[in-house]
Amino acid sequence: MWSIPWNGLALLFDLDGTLVDSSVPIERHTRQWAARHGLNPTEVLDFSHGRRDRDIVSRYVHPHAVEAELTWLYEVSCRDTEGVSAVPGSLELLSRLPADSWAIVTSAEREVAVARLRACGLPLPRVLVAAGDVSRGKPDPEGFLKAAARLDVSPFGCLVLEDAAPGLQAARDAGMQAIRIGSDVLSTAFVPCVSNFKDTELEIDESGAVPLLTLTVGALERLGQPVR
Secondary structure, three states: EEEEEEEEEEEEEEOOOEEEEEEHHHHHHHHHHHHHHOOHHHHHHHHHOOOOHHHHHHHHHHHHHHHHHHHHHHHHHOOOOOEEEEEEOOOHHHOOHHHHHHHEEOOOOOHHHHHHHHHOOOOOOOEHHHHHHOOOOOOOHHHHHHHHHHHHOHHHHEEEEEEOOOHHHHHHHOOOOEEEEEEOOOOOOOOOEEEEOOOOEEEOOOOOOEEEEEEEEEEEEOOOOOOO
């Protein structure tokens, strides 16, 4: 284990599994949806991690049924936030960041993301790139690049904090450094990893035209194999 400082201009956060632990309702909703179609819920869950509902639904149902199924998932996800909680240390970190120095890039729909943030008392970002804001979801880098552009920051000045392999691949393809939030081994990710934000330290230098961030994350590990 070791700690490492990162210097840059913006932090780009994934939402589910990174800032909020929404695994309980997401698994509940995914299993319910799989049961509606006689699908293997474990297979659907394994494929779904880090992906947009549209990409999941399109894999399993006829194209004519996609929109109706997306509506079903959207409604249940907005309505049922029981079990959502903030990842330890996330509120403290977000509360210190200048509004123009961070964004959320999520595979969830915008209204679902807002409902989960509100359910666990986290602040809403000025820049939120959700599923409906991109034409291609993670692992495509479009979402991270769009967030950087909206913050008016170079991709090379961004650090991505992400829990899922598709998001880590998207960060790499966007030319951004990444830290993984989580403790289980991903076979596709060889990046610094920390279980939560409790051991993070943030310094903000506001002497220049834009704030310069220094984020130090402790108790890092390297897990898995190189991202391909």
